[in-house]
Amino acid sequence: MPSMNEPRETWDRITGDGEAQSKALVLLKRQGVTFQTFLKCGSPAVAQGVTNKNYWEINNNAAPLIVLPVYDGPVPSIYWPVDDPVLCDLVAWRQNDPHNWHFLVGDYPAFLGQFWADDAAFVHDNITLYSTPLDWLRGDGSGSVVLDWDLARPDFLQMGGIVTENMSLGERALSCLRQPEPNLPEVSVLMGAS
Secondary structure, X not given: OOOOOOHXXXXXXXXXXXXXXXXXXXXXXXXXXXXXXXXXXXXXXXXXXXXXXXXXXXXXXXXXXXXXXXXXXXXXXXXXXXXXXXXXXXXXXXXXXXXXXXXXXXXOOOEEOHHHHHHHHHOOOEEEEEOOHHHHHHOOOOOEEEOOHHHHHHHHHHOOEEEEOOHHHHHHHHHHHOOOOOOOOOOOOOOOOO
């Protein structure tokens, strides 16, 4: 069940004193994430929380989760100030299980790194896809992670190409692209209309 908290409220609660972000920096550096990427990608944090199939929520008696903000558009950072960032959700995963991530509210765009996907679709350029949020961070926060394959498909169709970090992700992207087009209704014009 998704949390009733707004992502901004929860993010501010987690990161209020900066300690959660310091803990994340230590954990993520051990997993190959650079300090520069940490600052560039919305400064992940550590929070104690419980998870179920798709969602997570704060619980001070639970094991730690790495939490990353999900923005619809540019990620605000010290390198790139954003006036009104659109924080949609918070994605979280256990340090030892980065392939199994969870959402706070389930209101997320098609991609983590939505800005990169929007840009690639707009200029008909290539996009680099990563399998997990941790892999995305290891990749310097450039490119994207698909959060919702159905929402991603229209963007894929506008891109020049898709580059994936591994074969299974490439196969998943091909499968998404090969989905049949929906049945489109016939469009007609009334006689005498201009």
